[in-house]
Amino acid sequence: MIFISGVSMPKAIKLNPFISGMKCPRCNLFYPLDLYKIRCSKCESFLEIVYDYDRAKRRVSKWKLLRRLGIWKYKELLPYPLAKDLISLGEGSTPLISTRRLVPGVRLLLKNEAANPTGSFLDRGSCLIISLLNGIHRKLVCAVNANLAVSLAAYCAKVGMKLSFFCPPDIDRGEFYQAIALGAEVHVVRSQKEAYERSSSLRNGYYYVDSANPFLLEGEKTTAFELAEQLSWKWPTWIVVPVGTGGHITMIWKAVKELSVIRIVRSKPPRLVGVQPKSYSPLVDLFDGSYNRDYYGTIARDLVFVDPPKLFEAYRAIKESKGIAVRVDDKEIIKALKDLASKEGILAEPAAASTIAAIRKLREEGIIEKGDTVAAIITGSGLKNPDIIKSLIESKRRERTLTKTKIFILKAIRKLGGRGYGYEIKKILESEYSLGISLPTIYHHLKELEQMGFLRRLNIVDKRIVNYELTTEALQFLKKNA
Structure with missing residues (x-):
């Protein structure tokens, strides 16, 4: 039974009877199941849901699972409500595609999570948490993570719930419009910090969902359940x-251990590889003892989270599996993106394509050996970001025509000493060039200029605000067109 204490009337919902409660992954303190108690009182870590595996294994069999579909086929190991209809948009049961064309010498398997309803593995978690909240809350709020917002918005639309989403102005254009089309209220604020503050301060019946919510994460572990079954x-x-918040890889390892405990899978456990962009890799930093203070931009922006909430758990999962964390650069990611599209017919998001780049690197280094079976989790669809698809079509990014607005933006940054962020640029455009452009539009131009090679992200000012710097190509262009 789960106790609901954050709504106007105290309620109790009957959940999966095999749930034992919640546990802190760091200090191992145990808590009763509570939809609102998601952090440890002692260390502030996000809690994890634990089960009575002895009871669960008596009810779960391979043959029973074969007769079910979607993520709910694994309901004995999920926090599902007993007395409610389980919501579904057809998430889960995503294809596992075998290929030898992308990385010679290994058996490569592509777990294509882009086939989920909104093109993301996050649909697995959204399906579960909306099933739990339906009938308890009518309003949700989330911040910063646009992929999560799009996913939650779809499931909220299914049951008539309202979603408010707070985001910084450099949100991807495709995800911005998808969230609005699915009925979300999108609030563009100055920075990631403000987005978190505004979203977490909402009351009056709002339930706050972020990427480390333990109920959301339980749905994500079904990626691994399916992989083993396939x-x-x-x-x-x-x-x-790919590793951003650290939640997905943590839950994949939890699924590995759970299937072993209930004796559904008895083979040798897999080794995990966590992949991050070279420009921002806090997980890899933990492994090699370095610390990269400057974030200078990456095409795989979905993997950039300041203070990732499940970083420690991701690190521990990889260590326990005898795995490895690896950095890949944008050039390697772009090559993988193009090859996935042209050789396998999969339009992946950059974060998802980073897995192929990492496998190639590890194969060259001899860490992944000839004949190994390697599963790459293709976490999301490239169709979410039309700018990425456009850049793939363009054979030479620097040959794209610069509009007058983009030229003025480059000149404004030059006036700021060669680097600046959105509000500074906006003020220069208004005062020097009499251009009244909204902040989201400015950030859209900045992203395109970055893709063209005229700008690079230097770092995050005050840990939240993105700072752009002119590249050598931009300086040369401005010199020619002074």
Whole structure:
């Protein structure tokens, strides 16, 4: 039973009877199940849901699972409500595609999570948490993570719930419009910090959902449940996962351990690979003892989270699996993006394509050996970001025509000493060039200029505000067109 204490009338909902409660992954303190108690009182870590595995394994069998569909086929190991209709938009049951064209010498398997309803693995978690909240809350709020907002908005629309989303102005244009089309109220604020502050301060019946919510995360572990089932209840040698918040890879390892405990899978467990962009890699920093203070931009922006909430758990999962964390640069990611599209027919988001770049690197280094079976989790669709698709079509990014507005933006940054952020640029455009452009539009131009090679992200000012710097190409262009 789960106790609901954050609504006007105290309620109790009957959930999966195999749930034991919640536990802190760091200090191992145990808590009763509570939809509103998601952090440890002692260390502030996000809690994890634990089950009575002895009872669960008596009810779960391979043959029973074969007769079910979607993520709810694994309901004995999910916090599902007993007395409610389980919501679904057709999430889960995503294809596992075998290929030898992308990385010669290994058996490569592409777990294509782009086939989920909104093109993201996050649909698994959104499906679960909206099923829980339906009938308790009518309003949700989330911040910063546009992929999560789009996913939650779709499931909120299904049941008539309202979603408010707070985001910084450099949100991807495709995800911005998708969230609005699905009925979300989108609030563009100055920075990530303000987005978190505004969203977490909402009351009056709002339930705050972020990417580390333990109920949301439980749905994400079904990626691994499906992978094992598709391989006849065996594990591959490696599972390669993009890492942003650290939640997905943590839950994949939780699924590996759970299937072992209930004796559904008895093969050797996989080794995990966590992949991050070279420009921002706090997980890899933990492994090699370095610390990169400056974020200078990456095409895989979905993997950039300041203070990732599940970083420690992701690190521990990789260590326990005898795995590795690896950095890849944008050039390697773009090559993987193009190859996934042209050789396998998969339009992946940059974060998802980073897995292929990492596998190639590890194969060249001999860490992934010839004959290994490697599963790459293709976490999301490139169709979410039309700017990325456009850049793939363009064979030479620097040959794209610069509009007058973009030229003025480059000149404004030059007036700021060669680097600046949105509000500074906006003021120069208004005062020097009499251009009244909204902040979201300015950030859209900045992103395109970055893709063209005229700007790079230097760092995050005050940990939240993105700072752009002119590249050598931009300086040369401005010199020619003074």
